[in-house]
Amino acid sequence: xxxxxxxxxxxxxxxxxxxxxxxxxxxxxxxxxxxxxxxxxxxxxxxxxxxxxxxxxxxxxxxxxxxxxxxxxxxxxxxxxxxxxxxxxxxxxxxxxxxxxxxxxxxxxxxxx
Amino acid sequence: xxxxxxxxxxxxxxxxxxxxxxxxxxxxxxxxxxxxxxxxxxxxxxxxxxxxxxxxxxxxxxxxxxxxxxxxxxxxxxxxxxxxxxxxxxxxxxxxxxxxxxxxxxxxxxxxxx
Numbered sequence: 001x002x003x004x005x006x007x008x009x010x011x012x013x014x015x016x017x018x019x020x021x022x023x024x025x026x027x028x029x030x031x032x033x034x035x036x037x038x039x040x041x042x043x044x045x046x047x048x049x050x051x052x053x054x055x056x057x058x059x060x061x062x063x064x065x066x067x068x069x070x071x072x073x074x075x076x077x078x079x080x081x082x083x084x085x086x087x088x089x090x091x092x093x094x095x096x097x098x099x100x101x102x103x104x105x106x107x108x109x110x111x112x113x
Numbered sequence: 114x115x116x117x118x119x120x121x122x123x124x125x126x127x128x129x130x131x132x133x134x135x136x137x138x139x140x141x142x143x144x145x146x147x148x149x150x151x152x153x154x155x156x157x158x159x160x161x162x163x164x165x166x167x168x169x170x171x172x173x174x175x176x177x178x179x180x181x182x183x184x185x186x187x188x189x190x191x192x193x194x195x196x197x198x199x200x201x202x203x204x205x206x207x208x209x210x211x212x213x214x215x216x217x218x219x220x221x222x223x224x225x226x227x
Contacts, residue, residue: 003156031213042117042202042217043157056214091157098213104149104157 002026004105006092012111018080021108025073025094032069033102034077035091043091049075050098082112115139117205119218126193126225133189134221136203140184145206147215148177148188152199160188160201193225 005024013019025032030051035043046065048056051072060067064083069075079086089109093102117138126132138146145164151157161170166181174191190197200222204215 009154040122040219042204042219043215044217045214095213100213101147101159101162102213102215103159106154106156 004092004094004103006090006105006108008108009106010109010111012113013082014113015084016081018078019082019110020076020078021090021092021110023075023077023092023094023105025075025092026103029094029096029103030072031095031098031100031102032075033093033095034067034075035093037089037091037107039088043089046077079110082110084112086110087112115205115207115216117203117216117218119201119203119221121221122219123222124224126223128194128225128227130193130225131189131191132193132223133187134201134223136186136188136218138184138186138203138205138216140181143181143184143205144208146179146181146186147204147206148186149202149204150199151202151220157202190223193223195225195227198223198225 007022032049034046036046037043047060047067049069052069067077089107091107092105095102120135147162148160149157161177163179168179170177176189179186200220202220204217
């Protein structure tokens, strides 16, 4: 069974440029999560989807970050414009239901120059 | 804001050494405690999910214990091998966020040298 797929794995951009990350969860998983991991810190939840509905986006900086999961399957996280402080690893995870174990993708490592 | 703390921040051991790390958390907000191993360039891999006070779980050379009353969990690695080199994360699952919000510690980075 394929795990959580994320792309790209690495991305280098200049500040003020837009960037997008893609996540395909495990087949059949209704809940999808985006996490941000800054260097030396643990992952922090940005947004959680139940199917296509964003049910917890309280930690998503909405001035520059946006996310969508239009058909309740794969998801895209976008930053526009990127800032130097956005350099981090962006992890996607999925679970069957809200209270089930989360499975993580390998993450996208973003470097903003 | 829940505070999940891990110590030490990093650890260098020799092959064959046994080692252990600590995860501490507020005991009043507890559903479960998760341990993950995260190797560089790979996905975080779930090691254990622990829910009951006094739980002890084992997977090969790795084991973990849980004390929910005092709010800590220990992860032990017996006879460390170079392939154990990774960051070990613990995460507290709490009642907030529909019961599946994970609050992660900052991790313990383990390096096992030959």
